[in-house]
Amino acid sequence: MFKLTKRSVEGFEIEGKDYLIWDREVRGFGVRIYPSGKKTYLVQYRAGRRTRRVTIGQHGVLTTDEARREAKQLLASVARGDDPSAQRQAKRHAPTVGGLCDRFLEEYVDQHCKPTTAKDYQSIIRRFIRPKLGPIAIAEVTRADVVAFHHGLRSTPYQANRAASMLSKLFNLAEDWGLRQAGSNPARRIKKFREEEKKRYLSNDEQIRLGEVLAESLEEGTESLYVVSAILLLIYTGCRLNEILTLRWGYVTSHHLELPDSKTGRRRIPLPREAYDILLDLPREEGNPYVILGDVAGQPLVNLQKPWRRIRARAGLTRPSNTRLCGSNDNLGLNCRC
Missing domain, CATH: 3.30.160.390 (Integrase, DNA-binding domain)
Structure with missing residues (x-):
């Protein structure tokens, strides 16, 4: 020695x-x-x-x-x-955040979330959480890590806040599963960024132009009856885009749309006379339960964004950047919080 x-x-x-x-x-x-x-x-x-x-x-x-x-x-x-x-x-050999994401999608999301919610979670995990936090051991993630992660997404505040909320859910489950000490969730009470909704409503002149373009598109055959009807139903009912695209005839009454499984749960939506008249004029397809039909037999229309862009351009309508079509109660909103 x-x-x-x-x-x-x-x-x-x-x-x-x-x-x-x-x-x-x-x-x-x-x-x-x-x-x-x-x-x-x-x-x-x-x-x-x-x-x-x-x-x-x-x-x-x-x-x-x-x-x-x-x-x-x-x-x-x-x-x-x-x-x-x-x-x-x-x-x-401690389990990582990436492994926690896999278990979250397999054991929690598949059992408790709707398909649209599951798709959103998968996107947030793929685009944000895995690249930044995936390799880190679950027990080693600190509040400073989560704050830095959230701050790094500040240019897209809506996405940043959704990702932070999802992290909080992930770490709550990690505690339930014995992968972190109870009460140690590092994503709890992260101060959210202010979100500004990018809604832009049509003026009276714009509504007139839109109505003319919809009628012309239908007459010329550049857009289908189902596309034009879907846009008008969004205007008259204030429904969400997906609620109209997945609307079934079984949900339609003479006075309401009875939506059994909307984003916020069961909803009853008043059906104005104009909207009811549009529904009465729509042809039905035998064996197809959907109101707004697409190109595939037995299935609904799945993409209204492309025809909406064509119609919007033809009508000379502008919109905020990075927005999509959605409905409002009395006008056509050109934005969801996307």
């Missing part, structure tokens, strides 16, 4: 295979000399019937005195009943 010092460690000869030298002052503290010339400090101890070794650091990065102090701290923790080697291995 030697007293390990900077001079003694640097003086140890390089051999054809690695070997260990133990310190005579701190039992279990030693240095490993590799054939490459690298020298690494370590500590050895017994945990039950097993001998364990923990690497402290490389000579040159750490001084001998620094390594000895670290060895004393590790050996003190062993005396208290800890097992530093096992703890390091557990930490190295």
Whole structure:
């Protein structure tokens, strides 16, 4: 045994295979000399019937005195009943945020969320959470990590707030599943960014132009009866776009639309006479339960954005950037919080 010092460690000869030298002052503290010339400090101890070794650091990065102090701290923790080697291995193999996302989608979303909600969650995970936090161990994510993640999305405040809310749900589940200490959710009470809705309503002149273009498009055959009817139903009912596209004849009464599973749950929507007349004029397809038919037999129209862009351009209607078609109670709103 030697007293390990900077001079003694640097003086140890390089051999054809690695070997260990133990310190005579701190039992279990030693240095490993590799054939490459690298020298690494370590500590050895017994945990039950097993001998364990923990690497402290490389000579040159750490001084001998620094390594000895670290060895004393590790050996003190062993005396208290800890097992530093096992703890390091557990930490190295700890489940990550990416793994938590997989379990969340498989065990929670598939069981408790509607398809549209599941699609939103999948998008947030793919675009934001996995790239930034995916490789980090669940137990190691701090509030500072979440704040930095949220702040990094500040240019898209709506998405930033949705992602932060989803992280909070993820870490609540991690606590329920025993993957984090109870009450340690780092995404709880993250201050949300202010969201400004980009709604733009049509003036009277714009409504007139839109009505003319819809009539012309129908007469010329550039747009189908179902496309034109869907847009008019959005205007008259104030429904969400998906509520109109997935509307079934079984939901239609003479005075209401009875939506059993809308975004906010069961909804009864008053049906103005103009909207009811539009519905009466729509041809039905045998075996197809949907009101707004698409090109695929038995299925509804799935994309109103492309025809809406054509109609909007022809009518000379402008809109805020990054917005989509949706309905309002008395006008055509050109924006959802998308």
